[in-house]
Amino acid sequence: MNAARKPWEERSAALVVAPARPRKLAKVPFVELADGRLQGVVSSGSDIERVYVSSLTAANHSFHCSTNNNRPCGGIRRGGCNHLRALADEAVLQYGVERVARYVRAEVAEDATTGAAVLAAADPWHEPSAGAPVFSRFLRHLAYLELAATTEPLPELHWFPAGGAVR
């Protein structure tokens, strides 16, 4: 005998957010569901120094896309731009379509599988917004790889088991 499993609310090591899935980063190096937006960075196909910062706001389904130097994307139409479409596709690879749709409050069909389906359901409309906060989130993201490793123990990571073996 052993006591029964506690409900999720009463567990110290309860899984709250499923780990991201790996994906190829060449085209879309950064995507996240944060600050009430699907947001991220898309590398320019023509200029290696340029990236596009795209975001879709969950609350009202407005979107914006501009370069890191704050020039507006030339491809903006009702329903998004190519960068936003790439971003939505990669977000679906990284988080799964259900989580992306739920976060941006898009009502997709049960059999939806793609970023395009999420965008079709959200029907984004353009409203200029600042790209700088998203770009700085990306730079912060990149900065993680510059931080040093350590062999001092981090006991608090016992709260964060590496998961993902439920297969």
Added chain:
Amino acid sequence: MRFDLLAAPVDGVSEAYEVVAGFDGALVGGLLRPGAEQIAALHALAAAVSGTPLAGRVAEAVDKTIAGSISDEHLAALVAARSALLGASHDALLARLDEAAGRGREPWPAAGLGSLTGADNLLAAARSWLSDLAIAGWRGIDHDLVSHADQAVQALLADLRLRRLGALLDGFAGELRACAPGATMPRVPVRRWADLWARAVLLAQPGALASTEVGTVSGRLLPLGVDLHEHPTAVQAQVHAVLETADGPRLVRASVSTPKVDTLVGSGVWQLLRGHSALLAAVTEQRAMDLTDMPVTAGGDLIWSDEHTKAGAPAEPFATARVQLAAASAAPVPPLERHPVRIAEPVLLEGYTAAADDDGVTLTLPGLTVEVDVERMHSAGPLTPALVAASTACIGLLRWDGHWTIQPLAVEAQVKRKTVAVHAGAWAGGAADAAGAKAEAAAADAAKVLRERAGRLLRR
């Protein structure tokens, strides 16, 4: 091992958890305007520590909270009370485990405290954010409040002395960010977030992260297995091992951790760690390592540095577990780490009946059926729940999260009528099979892309 001893409840633990649950419930709505139920829970917390040196401070903190004039100092007192209850639960549970395993444990030495200078502002910034969280409550968090942690977290991560707090706050804030706004969350991870918040408040107190005295050890190190920890922006491998010293075998751990990004996951994480510890290759090759004057904390954590090591002879973990584990003595747990989640004691299980159903995998031993903690099994190695269900022997970590569970580090299982050993950390030093190698190559590619982007876009 006397597994039947683990079947009986440990005195006082469920009572302690009941008091903690009341306090944790108050954090859901926030401490700004506690209602009747929350006020009763705060009084219960004060009553639970009324016979301890914390009594006066906690009683005052409870009064001030109820009056609506809570300060950082009062929050610290409430957290101290909660931590004392869970620390005592930890001690009682671990004592029971040691009794069941016949394991001797050194007492905690009355060590002098080190000092930590030049971190006051950063710790104050962390405390201020944690206060705002407690006042807002989990239901009151929004995107703005969560992002207020960003600057402090970045600075904490960059200072290795403060990395513990940085890595904790970063993982915690990541969960809050994914769940915000709190008002519309379907469910709240009440215990977990109270745990993370409370530990962060503890570590943000001046002196909590001061370095402690470190000794040295020498001897032959025989790895048992690897425990892997990960949140989106951090990964840690913790090797559990038996160290043969002149004074007999000792249980030790050796850790290596690094910040990372969320898209580097699964078996891709090992390559981030490998360069910093030759031990990971030794684990994969199933070799011992000979240590000379390796720094070690009083808590049994080796502060690994390859310069104190030499590659040793082949050493098979099941042989180590069968021959050495029963006699190995364990290190005491540092006071500020005492919480049931920290219990991760290596044990060898044999002679059980494994069973799998929709709810998971269980191992039935004489006097105890223990659940396999499949949520702590990862995809960064070849060990799967199915292999555990087909196993006849298991090296695992005994854990407690409301009840005892086993986290397998390695199993012996029948595969095609042959007994084979499969290790969760088998790929630590390099993947052996095609699927693992492919995942490694993909992760290496991802890291390369990000480093290229960083080289072009990061301004210093």
